[in-house]
Amino acid sequence: MKLWIAFLFLSLSLQAQTNSYEISFDNAVHHEAIVKATFPEVKSKTLRVQMSRSSPGRYAIHEFAKNVYGFKATNGAGEILNIKRDDPYSWIITNTDGTINVEYILFANRGGGTYSQVDLTHAHLNMPATFMYAETLQERPIEITLDARKDLDWKVATQLKHEEGNTFSSPNLYYFMDSPTEISNLREREFKVDGQTIKFVLHDPDPESDFDTYWEKVKAIVLQEKAVFGELPNYDFGEYTFLACYAPNVSGDGMEHRNSTILTDTETLANGGMTGNIGTVSHEFFHSWNVERIRPADLEPFQFDQANMSDCLWFAEGFTSYYTNLILERAGVISAEDYINGLNGTFNYVWNSPALQYFNPIEMSNQAPFVDAATSVDPVNRENMFISYYSYGSVLGLALDLSLREKNLNLDEFMQLMWKRFGKTEVAYTVKDIEATLADYAGAAFAQDFFGKYIYKSEMPNYKNLFEQVGLQLDRASEKPYFGASFKATENGLEISKNTFKDSPAYQADLDKGDVITSIDGIAMNSNDAFKDLLNSKNIDDVLQVTFERFGEVFTTQVRLTADPTYTISIAPDAKKSAIQTREKWLAKK
Numbered sequence: 152m153k154l155w156i157a158f159l160f161l162s163l164s165l166q167a168q169t170n171s172y173e174i175s176f177d178n179a180v181h182h183e184a185i186v187k188a189t190f191p192e193v194k195s196k197t198l199r200v201q202m203s204r205s206s207p208g209r210y211a212i213h214e215f216a217k218n219v220y221g222f223k224a225t226n227g228a229g230e231i232l233n234i235k236r237d238d239p240y241s242w243i244i245t246n247t248d249g250t251i252n253v254e255y256i257l258f259a260n261r262g263g264g265t266y267s268q269v270d271l272t273h274a275h276l277n278m279p280a281t282f283m284y285a286e287t288l289q290e291r292p293i294e295i296t297l298d299a300r301k302d303l304d305w306k307v308a309t310q311l312k313h314e315e316g317n318t319f320s321s322p323n324l325y326y327f328m329d330s331p332t333e334i335s336n337l338r339e340r341e342f343k344v345d346g347q348t349i350k351f352v353l354h355d356p357d358p359e360s361d362f363d364t365y366w367e368k369v370k371a372i373v374l375q376e377k378a379v380f381g382e383l384p385n386y387d388f389g390e391y392t393f394l395a396c397y398a399p400n401v402s403g404d405g406m407e408h409r410n411s412t413i414l415t416d417t418e419t420l421a422n423g424g425m426t427g428n429i430g431t432v433s434h435e436f437f438h439s440w441n442v443e444r445i446r447p448a449d450l451e452p453f454q455f456d457q458a459n460m461s462d463c464l465w466f467a468e469g470f471t472s473y474y475t476n477l478i479l480e481r482a483g484v485i486s487a488e489d490y491i492n493g494l495n496g497t498f499n500y501v502w503n504s505p506a507l508q509y510f511n512p513i514e515m516s517n518q519a520p521f522v523d524a525a526t527s528v529d530p531v532n533r534e535n536m537f538i539s540y541y542s543y544g545s546v547l548g549l550a551l552d553l554s555l556r557e558k559n560l561n562l563d564e565f566m567q568l569m570w571k572r573f574g575k576t577e578v579a580y581t582v583k584d585i586e587a588t589l590a591d592y593a594g595a596a597f598a599q600d601f602f603g604k605y606i607y608k609s610e611m612p613n614y615k616n617l618f619e620q621v622g623l624q625l626d627r628a629s630e631k632p633y634f635g636a637s638f639k640a641t642e643n644g645l646e647i648s649k650n651t652f653k654d655s656p657a658y659q660a661d662l663d664k665g666d667v668i669t670s671i672d673g674i675a676m677n678s679n680d681a682f683k684d685l686l687n688s689k690n691i692d693d694v695l696q697v698t699f700e701r702f703g704e705v706f707t708t709q710v711r712l713t714a715d716p717t718y719t720i721s722i723a724p725d726a727k728k729s730a731i732q733t734r735e736k737w738l739a740k741k
Contacts (some may be wrong), residue, residue, distance in 0.1 A: 169291060170188065171189045171294045182268070186282060187253070190252075192250075198243075199244075201242070210461070210519035215280045219255050219256070221256040226247045240456070259281065262401030265524060270400060273305070274335070275331075275333055275396055279328050293320065297317045307333075307334050308352040309330055312387075331411065331413045335354040337354045347390065357419050362420065372432055374482075376478055378563075379474065384439055392412075393432065396414070398417070400417075405434060406435070413435075433475045442468070444570075445580065447464075480738055481740050488722065495718070505536075511608055515540045522539070534651075554597075555593060556737060558597070569588055622726030623722060626719045628716075628717045630691070630715075631714070633656065633716060635652050636649075636651050636657040657710060662710070670698045690712070694711050
């Protein structure tokens, strides 16, 4: 057989074994889409098709099958095929002639980084929430045609490879599932960086001028994040796309993908989004290095039918969170003062948490399947046993950066080394690999000390000394009294709205979430302002007489006030010149 004939047969064979999808939106007003899929040349007697239970970038279980109905399957001749079910997520289809077509209705009405939304403003598609798949055929290429509604001026934006018209392709199932798609009357901006295209797609009702202003901020962020790693990743098809949907009908979210990211928020650019949404841009784009290519080994391969747990989210998500606002400062989007003031909330959340006694950063990462947009009906005690790996990792990234700067090193260079070893090569890493890389960069003793105290244990770095070297100061509000509860005002009094922190005055007095405080020292508690006024009149070690209601009964207790544990990070007015210079170098535009 001549060589060109062999290639022709191979090409025809590959085309025949391509799984194909179509999706249309005639009933978008009621949030429905019609999905059709064809699986050709099926060799087995049956084919199991299923909906995913997880989504790339999410770590918890999400039951996407609950929004599927009107399912039917036919063969190549259009004949109805037999179906049986042995679990809630799958359909087992009898194969009669090698071709299996499926069709179903999808209800979709949550626009964000996990689910899909179909309405008259857009079709916002996260693929695992939208499309069934056959696990046994996951290495096949995929072709999809999206019936964008012309009457609504819809256009398609996605990281999938464009073929023609509204038809796109993917080399396999994983890339397909990792490729969110926005279909709407969208607008676009793009610029070239080192021969690659960075594109921003916007679905937002606001004027063009708002987009142009926002786009300038985005470009500055892209260039500053490139400077951290020294180069852009090699994006597939030479393009990276921000898929932004800022509209009142979506849910606030951000979700990274290999060559794109989902950005959603209810704030439009003209309604707070100009400043409120830009942090997500910074965070998600950083993930195109850290997570998408510098990839935790325990997330490979990603499992679509179960929760995905990792030891490394303190680094993958947490260090990305550290850079989120630092990049905004370096890009000129926020001031140095705003950046430093912004450290306070996360710092206090982490280092005043009772959860430090239970889990280290690795173990906090393992909690992701229970917290990453996961839902449950039973109450949980997150206030006392969980710290977000985003926040925990962020303050540890800060500590590592400042610790390295004491040695005339820095976290940027360490991230570059991680990039060269694990990102460019796309060789997945473990916690031990991070430690070994830090040892190679900063010395074995330094790495062993940092990991031994702060990663494998939950000790707190000496931030006071670390901050002093960059001209900052760390203080504690030790002269203010502390009660230890959060409230919401009700008709009957102040209801404790969260679990009280372990060992706080309220906790020690056996006050709990749901208790309604009606009076303190005989003063009616009918607003948060009333409580603040009373607390401001008290001193540390004062004992309060608290009357409260629980389950319809009236109780009294005593609360002994302690010192407020809140930390304050601020610019030191008397900082040494050398410390100021170190701070300026840390925060300087690259």
